[in-house]
Amino acid sequence: MAKEVTNRAENYSQWYNDLALKADLAEQSAVRGCMVIKPYGYAIWEKMQSTLDAMFKRTGVQNAYFPLFIPKSFFSREAEHVAGFAKECAVVTHHRLMNDPEGKGVIVDPDARLEEELIVRPTSETIIWSTYKNWITSWRDLPVLCNQWCNVVRWEMRTRLFLRTAEFLWQEGHTAHATSQEAEAKANEMVNVYADFARNVMALPVIIGHKSPNERFAGALDTLTIEAMMQDGKALQAGTSHFLGQNFAKSFDVQFTNKEGKQEYVWATSWGVSTRLMGALIMAHGDDNGLVLPPKLAPIQVVMVPIYKTDEERSAVLDKFAVLKAELEAQGHSVRIDDRDTLRPGFKFAEWELKGVPVRLAMGARDLASGTVEIARRDTLEKTTVPIEGLGARIIALLDDIQQNIYDKALAFRNANIRKCDSWEEFKTEIQKGGFLLCHWDGTAETEQKIKDETKATIRCIPMDSVVCEEEGTDIYSGKPSHRRVVFAISY
RNA sequence: CGGGGUGUGGCGCAGUUGGCUAGCGCAUCUGGUUUGGGACCAGAGGGUCGUGUGUUCGAGUCACAUCACCCCGACCA
Numbered sequence: 307m308a309k310e311v312t313n314r315a316e317n318y319s320q321w322y323n324d325l326a327l328k329a330d331l332a333e334q335s336a337v338r339g340c341m342v343i344k345p346y347g348y349a350i351w352e353k354m355q356s357t358l359d360a361m362f363k364r365t366g367v368q369n370a371y372f373p374l375f376i377p378k379s380f381f382s383r384e385a386e387h388v389a390g391f392a393k394e395c396a397v398v399t400h401h402r403l404m405n406d407p408e409g410k411g412v413i414v415d416p417d418a419r420l421e422e423e424l425i426v427r428p429t430s431e432t433i434i435w436s437t438y439k440n441w442i443t444s445w446r447d448l449p450v451l452c453n454q455w456c457n458v459v460r461w462e463m464r465t466r467l468f469l470r471t472a473e474f475l476w477q478e479g480h481t482a483h484a485t486s487q488e489a490e491a492k493a494n495e496m497v498n499v500y501a502d503f504a505r506n507v508m509a510l511p512v513i514i515g516h517k518s519p520n521e522r523f524a525g526a527l528d529t530l531t532i533e534a535m536m537q538d539g540k541a542l543q544a545g546t547s548h549f550l551g552q553n554f555a556k557s558f559d560v561q562f563t564n565k566e567g568k569q570e571y572v573w574a575t576s577w578g579v580s581t582r583l584m585g586a587l588i589m590a591h592g593d594d595n596g597l598v599l600p601p602k603l604a605p606i607q608v609v610m611v612p613i614y615k616t617d618e619e620r621s622a623v624l625d626k627f628a629v630l631k632a633e634l635e636a637q638g639h640s641v642r643i644d645d646r647d648t649l650r651p652g653f654k655f656a657e658w659e660l661k662g663v664p665v666r667l668a669m670g671a672r673d674l675a676s677g678t679v680e681i682a683r684r685d686t687l688e689k690t691t692v693p694i695e696g697l698g699a700r701i702i703a704l705l706d707d708i709q710q711n712i713y714d715k716a717l718a719f720r721n722a723n724i725r726k727c728d729s730w731e732e733f734k735t736e737i738q739k740g741g742f743l744l745c746h747w748d749g750t751a752e753t754e755q756k757i758k759d760e761t762k763a764t765i766r767c768i769p770m771d772s773v774v775c776e777e778e779g780t781d782i783y784s785g786k787p788s789h790r791r792v793v794f795a796i797s798y
Numbered sequence: 799c800g801g802g803g804u805g806u807g808g809c810g811c812a813g814u815u816g817g818c819u820a821g822c823g824c825a826u827c828u829g830g831u832u833u834g835g836g837a838c839c840a841g842a843g844g845g846u847c848g849u850g851u852g853u854u855c856g857a858g859u860c861a862c863a864u865c866a867c868c869c870c871g872a873c874c875a
Contacts, residue, residue: 319869334867393873429875463799463873470874523875531875546875578875613834652835659835670834680834 313594318538319466325588326467329597329661332584339465339472346661347584349605351475354583355455357507357602358477361499362453367479370452372433375424380432383557390524391428394461398424426459431525431550431576434480435558442572445484445564449492453479468585469542469798476580482560482572486551489573490528493549496577497530500545508583509600509713510534510590511720512544513742513793515767520751520758523576527551533766533793535720536589539740541766541795544586547577585798590716597662598684600712601705606642608634608701609663611654613670620647623669626694630667630679633698639705659684664708665701685711724773726791730782733794737763742795744773746788748781757783757794766793 314321331347381388402418455477465471483489504510512532522529526548534544555571564570591598610627614620631641644654668680682689685708723741727733758764769775775791
């Protein structure tokens with residue numbers, strides 16, 4: 307029987323796409339560039355949401371909700387910001403449909419044109435800051451720490467499942483502070499929350515760093531990022547946190563009276579992660595057998611597959627499974643008994659592997675006789691037969707071990723694909739092989755742009771952790787003096 | 799928006815220089831045998847060949863138009 311999922315090495319992008327579809331995470335929708343997230347995929351997203359949400363709340367952030375539609379005029383306030391998004395906005399111009407007078411279905415009623423067009427939010431800074439203006443008058447009102455879970459729309463020219471869809475789900479946090487220091491500290495705190503989540507929940511090693519000015523968010527003074535490496539060696543920006551300075555406060559006139567009775571503009575941050583993280587999960591951990599989910603995000607952590615020849619065997623095994631399931635669920639694990647009797651065990655094994663379930667238990671007549679159960683772990687595909695006694699404790703340890711092992715594997719891969727590069731000639735060929743190149747950079751936008759034009763590589767970040775970069779050297783392209791290395795890569 | 803490609807049962811595809819009743823694999827349904835790594839046998843159902851116009855005795859096949867999707871670019875917190 308042929309593998310359902312293609313080999314990663316042959317065509318990475320096709321492998322990725324097939325896996326997302328076949329693992330039942332999502333499908334292409336009839337709407338251009340949009341996707342349908344299916345129940346299994348959405349269950350993973352829900353786990354991401356609830357985990358992140360709890361982490362946000364521990365930092366004092368509260369959830370709120372702002373409108374989907376943004377009046378066009380709001381966009382004319384912050385020039386740099388609008389320039390960054392103008393080319394990819396969906397615009398609502400009418401509010402009514404009517405029957406086609408010529409009988410050909412439905413048309414837009416030409417008389418129902420909106421006085422002012424509404425923009426479907428590509429991000430919510432503008433609508434939120436116009437709202438914050440009414441919320442903030444005194445230093446006592448600060449800080450404002452809001453997050454919203456919502457959808458946004460960006461009419462990208464080219465889309466990819468999860469990584470760049472026309473509509474996507476995300477969270478966007480928007481905070482207002484009395485001082486620059488406090489805002490910067492918040493931006494820093496949130497990027498660390500993201501890194502913590504990526505590393506410890508997604509088992510995704512990331513590098514925290516600053517974006518270069520070229521790669522900054524439109525309207526930000528500083529953009530902090532977590533950068534991950536996918537298995538084809540490309541970089542994926544997994545989350546960003548922006549220090550916005552007073553740009554939006556000034557554009558939307560958000561001032562407060564400070565303790566000295568003077569008017570001051572507030573200082574702002576915004577930060578977000580999206581369903582792109584689902585793409586990261588697939589590309590960082592997946593293998594030729596399918597998805598590999600970290601236990602902390604797996605909608606089903608343990609699946610039980612009964613093996614039987616007769617009805618008696620079937621019910622005996624299922625009875626045992628029911629007891630084990632109750633025990634594991636009492637420990638807080640999510641368990642599924644696959645009692646479909648139309649499918650053979652081999653088919654089920656393959657299917658649950660495709661879906662990335664971390665632990666699979668199989669039990670048949672042999673096990674009933676000997677009081678054992680077969681445990682298979684998804685990350686290494688190893689199978690062992692163990693006594694049923696003590697299974698609960700064994701599963702706890704095993705899930706922890708799998709979580710750690712997936713992270714270690716991804717980390718080892720990333721470290722094996724980070725290398726220093728000090729020669730421009732070498733850089734041009736090395737960068738095409740994938741991976742991160744640590745290179746000296748003179749700090750100018752011109753040099754960065756030229757490197758991008760010639761190689762498509764960009765500065766993914768100026769690292770703050772994970773890799774040691776502080777050292778004297780000369781820019782790889784211009785030869786000018788440099789005090790530190792930065793991460794170059796080809797990105798998604 | 800440029801370059802390339804693909805549209806044929808639910809999915810994946812074949813269909814030659816136009817030709818007779820449009821095929822194959824998977825999936826589905828029925829019956830039986832199976833069941834510790836993606837079962838097998840027998841039978842059955844399911845198609846306005848993306849859409850439109852044209853050429854022709856005759857179009858899945860040719861021409862023109864049009865729409866959709868995919869890949870590579872350009873673009874992209």
